[in-house]
Amino acid sequence: MATTYIVNNVLVSCLMFFVMIGSSNAKPADIKVICGKAKNPSFCTNYMKSNPKISGADIKTLATITLGSAQTSASIALTKIQSLATKETNPALKKGYTSCVEQYKNTISSLDEANTSLTSGDGPGLNIKVSAAMEGYTTCQDGLSNVKPDPSIVKDTGDFQNVCGIILVISNMM
Template identity: 30%
Template sequence: MTMLKPLAFLILIVCTTFVVTQCRTIQPNDANLIQQTCKKTPNYALCIQYLNSDPKAPSADVTGLALIMVNVMKNKANIAINKIHQLIGKSPPDQKATLNSCASKYNAIVVADIPSAIEALQKGNPKFAEQGANDAANEANSCENGFSGKSPLTAENNAMYDVSVITSAIVRLLL
């Protein structure tokens, strides 16, 4: 009976050590990848915010992080499109043309830039994903500039621009 207590104690120590060492190698490295990746983007805090809000991020590699950001781009573009459609119905005639132009730009982001970025990342060709993210940033800037300083879409355009340049920077790490 006295022989079992030291043996049980030894087994407990070995099991605890195993669990602790396994947890230590998984958790910090995942958080570290997100932090190290975001440090290489133009907006560290926003990058961290977007990636930490996705439950897949801690287990993702850099390609996975880029895909998460492309999905954020898609969400931001859809938010902008919805707002544009709301504004078109109640805006003065001189703004309708600019809003329609913005709708076209955001449609290009959703229909062309985002699908091409996703496909490029999935096929291991990040150059085209970077181009899609850069195009989205340019479309958002172009929409904003079309209003000559009186844009009702400034928040949406800035959000789209920010997420696109972060995405582009992450994709660039894969080149």
């Protein structure tokens, strides 16, 4: 019994030692390189500077933070568009908003799948799922192109696309 206890303590100590060594080898992500490859470098730089958790983060942590931001953005946008769809009286605009609700739900689902890819360290899978999430937003905007939607929807979509673009760059570096 005592031998088992000692062996377990040694194993746990060794495991913790290797985890600490592995985590100390994680290099901070190179924000300049990432933003230089982003679709909108100035947005990327401002985004990175606006979040203190990003400073010194390694590539996977940076991907986690950025993906979380995209998920939050998509959820907020879904709530906003659902509210607009409920209140809208113009049939064409209501139809566009209702279509967007479905696209945003698909976007959120794709981001959830992207999170699974990120957790498993699957950079290409992360890239594919984030690209799919971006497509939902694009389809929504296409559906609203013939009507005059709430201007905040267009801005929110642009910001979302830029954040997702950062994730795509990061996924290619994983």
